[in-house]
Amino acid sequence: MRILMVASEVAPYSTVGGLSQVVYFLANSLIKLGHDVRIFSAKYGVIQPKKPFKRVLWHIKIPTGYQGKSYPQELICNVLINQIGPLKVYFLENREYFELRSNVYEYIDDNIRFFLLSRGCLEWLKSQHSKKLWLPQVIHIHDWHTGYLSEDLHTNQRYLREFYRLPTLFTVHNFHLQGRMNFQLLPKKQQDTGQGNLKHFFHDKLIQQNSLLRGIIYADWVNTVSETYAREILTQAHGEGLEKTLNRYRGKISGILNGIDTREFNPLTDPLIKQNYSRSSLYLRKKNKADLQLKFGLSVNEHIPVLAYSGRLSKQKGIDLLLECLPKLVSEFSFQCIILGQENQTYGQELQKLRDKYPDKISLHLYSDFKLPRKIFAGADMILLPSLFEPCGIVAIEALRYGAIPIVRKTGGLSDIVTDFSPETMIGNGLVFKKSNAWALFAAVIRGVQLYHVPHVWRKLIENAMACNFSWDKAATEYENLYKRILKLRKKFVKDNPHLAHQPTL
Incomplete structure (x- = not known):
């Protein structure tokens, strides 16, 4: 043709x-x-x-x-x-x-x-x-x-x-x-x-x-x-x-x-990440987590879940939900949060205030960067995507490819990409919430943290994520x-x- x-x-x-x-x-x-x-x-x-x-x-x-x-x-x-x-x-x-x-x-x-x-x-x-x-x-x-x-x-x-x-x-x-x-x-x-x-x-x-x-x-x-x-x-x-x-x-x-270009986005061959790995060698992935924690000035601890956000700081992407939810999470639970996004003056200032208040839990990079997203996908445990609307959701596909579990709001392409994980059936590739409010996001994150602390369940979730096929072919x-x-x-x-x-x- x-x-x-x-x-x-x-x-x-x-x-x-x-x-x-x-x-x-x-x-x-x-x-x-x-x-x-x-x-x-x-x-x-x-x-x-x-x-x-x-x-x-x-x-x-x-x-x-x-x-x-x-x-x-x-x-x-x-x-x-x-x-x-x-x-x-x-x-x-x-x-x-x-x-x-x-x-x-x-x-x-x-x-x-x-x-x-x-x-x-x-x-x-x-x-x-x-x-x-x-x-x-x-x-x-x-x-x-x-x-x-x-x-x-x-x-x-x-x-x-x-x-x-x-x-x-x-x-x-x-x-x-x-x-x-x-x-x-x-x-x-x-x-x-x-x-x-x-x-x-x-x-x-x-x-x-x-x-x-x-x-x-x-x-x-x-x-x-x-x-x-x-x-x-x-x-x-x-x-x-x-x-x-x-x-x-x-x-x-x-x-x-x-x-996505599965040759370019491939954790087994990607030269941008610290340690290459595959679905069959997930034990190697923890080296990327340690490298990510070091790069963002956080304490290196494989037992603490790392949450991350990578994308534009905009209302469409659900940053308002994240800003409302994050203080409640970091004040009560043990995890680290990394946020990568080109600075928006209003959102940037709010995020910097949170970082200054919780320097051991929150780290920021408010500049455009094309290398860091790969390091985040390869080292973070969960990727936050609380979008109000999302036509496609390429970040979720890239995260799945590297075994970072997407936490998404059920909208647009995110609905077609991410299936809510059930620990009973072991089916699903991420965590999904429906309502566009901070408490719905809060509940989804807590679910993710709970699953993270059950190693065999968390491993299965990562395997499911990396088995997904979202190639251009x-x-x-x-x-x-x-x-x-x-x-x-x-x-x-x-x-x-x-x-x-x-x-x-x-």
Whole structure:
């Protein structure tokens, strides 16, 4: 199958968030399954490839939709290619909107920049079509930045004639991110309904057109990063203002859990940890615990359980619950707590107060760090994930891989990743609590501490955790099946008299 992924970032070229890693690893896992997968992204100024780019299309004219004289009717771009192993990555080159920007995101004209990326991709495909070169059988677009492509492809006559049969899959990684503005704050009369054509690049109303909403409406299928999150987004609590539209199109919405690179995240070979180990040599893991305690200035004691938090210090991640719960725990029980997260001024100050009050029990690292999480996963006994909502929950997967037991709130992807452990049946891979309050978190931690002090039960829990399979190979197989399903649906839709059930829009 020929698959084209379109995304605003792709590792290792442009890496801001988790999206770049998802695109890279999913593409490579699909290639291993025998598919021809390619990626289309933007050539930002920060990109420094190891191998030189090769220009495949020179001075392509991207129509902006503007018909007057105040702004350009076309933007001149180039398309370049770079290759890592079997993966071919195409880049849209434009000095004004991409190359001269020092960052990937956070510009006031991001809506124009990513509309340009989306339409630039379609213009490249038109060129490919005219030259009878490589074309995809399915386009897989990611997040609000590429929602423009879905609508343009299926409504713009410039592309509709040639690509009428080409289906799109729209993966939304986080529904909270919808563009350069918070659409929920707009007056109801100004809120985008998805009706009417996309404005031209320089129209002052373009920023008010919700490309995430429009991508949902016009894509052949919409998926998100876990099955539970795919259900949660239908509710007002998690729909981010789109729940009415999502409920209307629920028939074409599903979820697939992201994976991790199991070669990179492998305690048996990881050079970042003190002592390598596996599920069959868990006795070696205690050396990593001692190393972690030393590194964070805590007393070395294998009998004291070590709890840890690794992630953003934000309300979404449940830091408020942790701050309320932690004083009660450290004042009454014997354990150590390590917190790693880039400093948030409010939360950072509160955590530092707790650390100063309990220096022998709490240790902090309030800076961005990509090495310490591995040491934490390899040495901590439990990982705290009290998130209010969590689309996927990659930290839980990484923790399981290293045998650190996740304590999670039952939400989003965490619900699909972690199964509550039962000491009676010895089934389960973590500890789960339901309510979003500090006492529910408190009870889950106490359960974990109690299990920790029963060695044969705790060992079984760690073995269960490390036996889990959340590889990208597994996720790729699910995407492969979804692509086949979407292709069948599109073929049904383009027939002369398709059944209404096969229409992507309502």
